[in-house]
Amino acid sequence: MPLQLRSDLTALTGYHSPQIAADVRLNTNESPYPPPPGFFEALQRALHEMPLHRYPDRHTVRLREAIAHHEGVPPASVFPANGSNEIIQTLLLAFGGPGRTACVFTPSYTMHTHIAQTVLTPVVEVKRRADFLVGGDLVAATVAELAPSIMFFCHPNNPTGLAEDEPAVRAALDLDDMLVVVDEAYGEFLGTSWAQEAVRRENLAVCRTFSKAWGIPALRLGYLLGSPAWIGLLDQVHLPYHLNAFSQVAGMLSFDFVDEMRARVATLTSERDRLYDALAARSDLTVWPSLSNFLLFRPVCDAETLWRGLLEHGILVRNFASRPGIENCLRVTVGTPAENSCFLSALAAVLSAVKPATAKLGFGVSSPDSLGSSAVCDEQL
């Protein structure tokens, strides 16, 4: 008999979307720019001196110090790992598990739900308000009804692009026995952060990553900022030597190129605003403002048709046509100026070719139950 997947996981399959070949890939919120040549040269020099026959620094001491210096926090408040996804998994292993509930506000990053399920933490998905914010009242109602052990926020939220509203996060933080996780994967685009608060409080975990603004998702590196009171407990659940020597050095060297990172963020931010203005000027779609490197929009026509049409023009965007809460939406990552211009002209071409007869005029926001069980994750990003 062939091996059977753990029965509670069989409903979750299909979250890996195939990577589709396209000339212009604007579907996974990566930076269109690699780090500068100086970073690669420094990394190569470091590789030559790396004692590859030895295990890496188990406690990632020098990387922790470098991150602490960059963030202006004590090293004991830092925990680096293989991308923020591993951080989320580590947090759930330590503070979730059977009998404890995790809560996510949807639409948001589906990996929060997916990772919780893989580590046997029951998840409850609570629908955000129509403006995609959470608000203090919804946090209070959720806590009263579900008493979760862990509550996830995403600041700014993927895929809606907005910052989390402060009253919601504050309402969650007021509960001392609940871990509040704020995923700041796009924090460099936002400018505001819960990082300093995470160091002072004992129930806040902020996750940051090198996968977006820093431009090195291939190296799988992220970090957690939290209280020294519990960060050491994570050593109970992560694998020994979890972070390889190469990634540790790459993280440290990244901080020698902060100015270049900030310049990339500035370019992408102004391109995002250009894209937003162009989309907002169209009467055949709705676009949401974004404080990130992507834009969520809903065409009046069928989104699936538009998504395919863009792909025929060599442009791949993220398809949320059937994602609850953002039905009939697509998400475009901000690319280089040339890529963005390509996207805009392909969009205009496809939309003008869509027959009005197939248009779904008046597509509105759906309103499923506010408290529902977790849905199937359809893709990682």
Ligand SMILES: *Cc1c(COP(=O)(O)O)cnc(C)c1O
């Ligand atoms: C892209 C993204 C991440 C990045 O995950 P890594 O494991 O660090 O690559 C984390 N959270 C959100 C919300 C993201 O969109």
